Amino acid sequence: EGLAFGLDGATGAPLWQSAVGLSAPFAPLPIPGGEPAALLVDSRDGEVDELLRVDGRTGRLVWRQSLDERVADPPLILGNHVIQPLPSGKLSWIDLASGARQGTLELGRPLSRTPRADESGQFLYQLADEANLFVIRRDPPSCQAVVYLGQDAGSVPCPPARVGRFLIVPRNTMTGDGLWSVFVLDEDGARPRPAQTIPIEGWTWDSPPSMGSVIWSLGDRGGITAMSLGAYDAKEPLKPIASLTPSAERVGPTYGLPRTERECWVASARSGRLDLNPDRREITVPWTTMLPS
8 A cells, every 4th residue: 555664573563654655666675784774765756756764663754865757676775875776877876874965877878777786886787778787986976888788678677696706687588588697897896797698497586696606596487596606717607506497387476595505495486495405416395385376
């Protein structure tokens, strides 16, 4: 009914609720570190969205900032900045403490998904909705490079995954399957080098989860592959360890949470636990549950 809720993490009891409208594009986004706080988007205006910071315990409004248009994706919280991608082709810098608008970088192409940052926070990697990947210098905000990726409009389902110097961009195709475009970032993060293209069975819906040297591909037809992250200079740095064969039918959006390098929990219409045995190159499923349709 257009409400965002804050829940007690220990008991699940509701602590507060805030009206954000039926078109709010994402759930409350926790702000890491310090006192509990979250970012919300209020979509009730109908023409432009507003970004809100609220107290995590009470829901009290801390600040409110107009975004000048409707948004589709959560911002990136990086240090003292909130970096909000705008579909029109702009990145907006907002002060995390005060909500003051600090600047806007115009990229000239519609943007898609939340940007990712390199390990040092000096560079951002922002996908266009179509064709390109932008490398953005954070301070001062400027476009460092444009990489041609060739993605179709609407084909990017999620933000890229960054693991060490690997940047992995999933995209879905009209055939019902997908691709991972794997890049290796140079030492300072300024330049991504194309390293590998990996076909994926089924569609990807969320950034590939990883733990240690293992990253998981979770397709929406139940096809699952655990891959090892190898050397940055290898010809094919990502190699499959073990897989589960996909079915013909889709089970819907699938999300993963690795607990260790050898254990991943999966949420979908077929939620369950996956155990990886790299020595035997197999994935076993100790338990699974089917949700009612």
